[in-house]
Amino acid sequence: MSAPTPPVSALDRYFGLSRLGSTVPRELRAGLTTFLSMSYILFVNPQVLSSAIKVPNASLQLLMTTAIAAAFGSLIMGLVARYPFAQAPGMGLNAFFAYTVVQGLGVPWQTALGAVFISGVLFVLLSVVGARQAIVQAIPRSLKFAITAGIGAFLAFLGLKNAGIVVGNPATLLALGNLTxxxxxxxxxxxxxxAVLMTRRITGAILWGILLVTLLGIALRLPLYAGGADGALQAFPGFGGQFLGIFGTPVWPGDLVGQLDLGGALGLGLLSVVFTFFFVDFFDATGTLTGLSQRAGFLDERGNMPRARRLFAMDGLAAMFGAFMGTSTTTAYVESASGIGEGGRTGLTAVTVGVLFLLSMFLWPLAGAIPSAATAPALILVGALMMDSVRHIDWDDLSDSVPAFLTIIAMPLTFSIANGVSLGVISFCAIKLLSGRGKQVSPILYGIGVLLLARYIWLSEG
Structure with missing residues (x-):
């Protein structure tokens, strides 16, 4: 007589934990790891946007709306799309919003938010009709593997930059930082x-690494935190003063919510701004989601993602909601790879991130206790793991390998996933066509390549 099958909880059935070989503790740990890796956005996004959005107590209101937008985006990604991908206001897009559109072009920030909202509507429409999925299917396998590796290189570069290991240099562009x-x-x-913990297969190695480095920095009184005299770094001051205690009272961002100007954004003169928001986030998010899906093992033998329409629609819906709340484009975060590296495979990981962002509205001083020196190693190591996909690229076929190489190298060097995907697609189409292998390229990819080329020619300022 066979042993009875153990009962399966409703949580397991909904998220498919057993089917994907995961457990609730593993998903919660992965969600916490992802949150710690991306929680810097709570402080960086307000710094960037407050230069363009002028409202009373702007930094605190923007921190709150950042947390709300990140929580909403991550929750719908986990609950509806059921993927372990977290979302938050995107880096790069916030700088374009603040410095190029508002300050450079003189567009009111309310109108710029309207442009972000409209671009989100376009994301959802393309996702629902399956156009976004068709575009992903048109991308060749070599570029999909290159996108994964490129995101890995981008993550590693971001970690090296955040840690100060790699710094800017006017003569050589980049240089080794001061190791002392x-x-x-x-x-x-x-x-x-x-790396040692991961090599020894210690459960939760990445999370333990983040926590141990943080505790070591606090115990040694190392200057890791902003707020010192003349802008110098200082040791952890304790939960008081700069950190305002352990608990912080949430503030409703009433001066930001619902302030978007859709009418102004639909004006003919701003269509290029709408298109640029749409274009950059479309390929940034598509590249990120494709790379993360490949890393997590979600792509089938043809390189397709399950529930792709729902996945991409949630990305667009998050952008719409974020614009309504008063922040620049909310999108999928490449730092989700840290949670995937920790074993996160279901939407419960993203739900955990969403809940933590909600809690950060009350406990946001705690997030500030995690210095970038603690999260940087996680980004570097996850980036190293994602580089594994380069072995699936046919390096002997130059018509495949050259576009793949450009995709990989362009992401960290231009600090943009979208640029890497764009250069890869354009070069793939051009090399295949001119080498007599044009029939190997999907007509959809040719159309995308033409649009990308046109964008770089006529909208290069975006």
Missing amino acids: LPPVWLALAGLVLT
Whole structure:
């Protein structure tokens, strides 16, 4: 007589935990890891947008709306699309919003929010009719693997930059940072420590690495936190003063919510702004979601994603909601790879991130206790893991390998996933066509390539 099958909980059935070989503790741990890796957006996004959005107490209101938009985007990604991908206001797009559109072009910030909202509507429409999925299917396997590797290189570069290991240099563009500075050597120590934990297959290695490096920095009183005299870094001051205690009272961002100007954004003169928001986020998010799906093992043998329409629609819906709340485009975060590296495979990971962003509205001083020196090693190591996909690229076929290489190298060097995808697609179409292999390219990809080329020619300022 066979043993009875253990009962399956409603949570397991909804998210498919057993089917995907995961557990609730693993998903919760993965969600916490992802949150810690991307929680910097709570502080960086207000810094960027407050230069363009002028309202009373702008930084705090923008922090709150950032947390709300991130929570909403992550929750619908987890509950509706049931993917472990977190969402939040995107870096790069917030800078374009603030510095190019509002300050550079003189567009009112309310109108710029309207443009973000309209671009989100376009995302949803294309997703519902299946056009976005068709575009993903048209991307060749070599570029899909290259996108994954490129995101890995981008993540690693971001981690090296955040830690101060790689710095800007006017003569050589980039240079090695000062390895004697506390944030730099602490990040390097964290990199070695976390790599050892991962090599020894310690459960929760990435999360333990983040927490141990944070505790080490606090115990040694290392200057890792902003707020010192003349802008210098300072040791953790404790939960008081700058951190306002452990608990912070949430503030409703009433001066931001619902302030978007749709009428102004639909004006003929701003169609290029709408298109640029749409274009950049479309390929940034599509590249990110494709790379994360490949990394998590969701792509089938043809490189397609299950529930793709729902997945892409949630990305667009998050952008619409974020614009209504008063922030620039909300999109999928490449830092979700850190949670995937921790074993997150279901929507419960994203739901955990969403709940933590909601809690951050009350406990946001705690998020500030995690220095970039602690999260940088996680980004570097996850990036290294994602580079594994390069072995699936046919490097002997130059018509495949050259576009793949351009995709990989352009992401970190231009600091843009969208640029990497764009250069890869354009070069793939051009090389295949001119080498007599044009029939190997989907007509959809040719159309995309033409649009991308036109964008770089006529809308290069975006």
